[in-house]
Amino acid sequence: MYKLLELPGDLDTRPLRQALWAHHIGHRFTQQENQQVLWLADPEQRDEAARLIELWHRGELDASATRAAPRRRPSVTGQAFGQAPFAAGLIAVCVAIFLAMTFAGDAIVRALVIVPLDVVGQRIVPGDLVTDTLAGGQIWRLFTPALLHFGWMHLIFNMLWVWYFGRQVESVQGWRRLGVIVLVAALFSNLAQYFTGTVLFGGMSGVDYALLGYVWLLSRRRPGSGFFVPQMLMVFMLGWMVFTMTGLGDAVGFGNVANEAHLGGLLVGLVMGWFASRNASGGGHDVSGESSSGDNQ
Structure with a gap:
């Protein structure tokens, strides 16, 4: 989310909310101490929102202003790339790789798994992480298993959370911060899974x-930062992780789940979130165009 404006906590913002929704401007108000904070879903709608806020301040936000003129709405893809281009691009890459696996499955998988794989007779013979991946200069293999998905449900489930959480990070702190989290998490979660003795694995989980x-810890330590995780969603995600660790996921048809990658990723996110929350306030802009403190890129 994109921080736009802070208002007194006792101010009636209902007319403004109605006007914003009428103009298809996605937004959310949060309470921070004695203030209301207005967040936008799409930073590109900042100027249009600022115009409505100015009318509202002057008391000129009448019924005509709350009815948006018909306009051509951008496509879903256009909206996604407009709101969070890095997160949307990451999803597009994962989908493209998944589709490519349909036509060149073995070749794609062998190129992206954490160590090179050779087929000897009917057996798959894995290479070595140190001598083949590192010393052999194939450093990309430390990260690329995260781009592999082995079924539609696997892909959709993972991309849903990439978008939900990644869009928040990118909107509040910029694409560079999201990129760092993705790379560090992919590295550590892939290594965590590899050191359990597994070489053929993948996924963005x-x-x-x-x-x-990361988002959960910042939402708790910095309530006004714009990050938000519903309590029940956190319970569901942790419950799912525990459920798959019991082996019941495989028993009911979900297949083998990269449990170590889940746990390793969660720990990485909590550590990065703790460091970020020590001196980050979330960032954003007010309607005057001045930058507020934070990490926006």
Whole structure:
């Protein structure tokens, strides 16, 4: 979310809310001490929102202002790239790789798993992390298993959380911060899974849990930062992680789950969130165009 404006806590903002929704401006108000904070879902709508706020301040936000003129709305893809281009691009890459696996499955998988794989007879012979991946200069393999998905449900489930949590990080703190979290989480969650003795694994779930931990901790330590995780969603995500650790997920048809990647990603996200929450206030802008403190890129 994009921080736009702070208002007194006792101010009636209902006319402004109605006007914003009428103009298809996604937004949310949060309470911070004695203030109301207005957040926008799409930073590109800042100027339009500022115009409505100015009319509201002058008492000129009449019925005509709350009815938006018909206009062509951007496509879902256009909205996604407008709101959070890095998160949307990451999802697009994962979808493209998943579709490519349909036509060149083995070749794609062998190119992106954490160590090179050779097929000898009917057996898959994995390479070595140190001698092949590191010394062999194939450093990308430390990160790329996160881009692999082995079924539609696997892909959709992971991309849903990439968008939900990644969009928050990108909107509040910028694409660079999101990129760092994704790379660090992919690295540590992939290594955590590898050191359990598994080489053929993939998925963005470790990154998802890192983003969950990061956003949740900042939402608790910095309530006015714009980050938000519903309590029941946190319970569900942690419950799912525990559920899969019991082995019941495989028993009911979900297949083998990268439990170590989930846990490793969550710990990475919590650590990064703790450091970020020590001196980050979330960032954003007010309607005058001046930057507020924070990490916006």
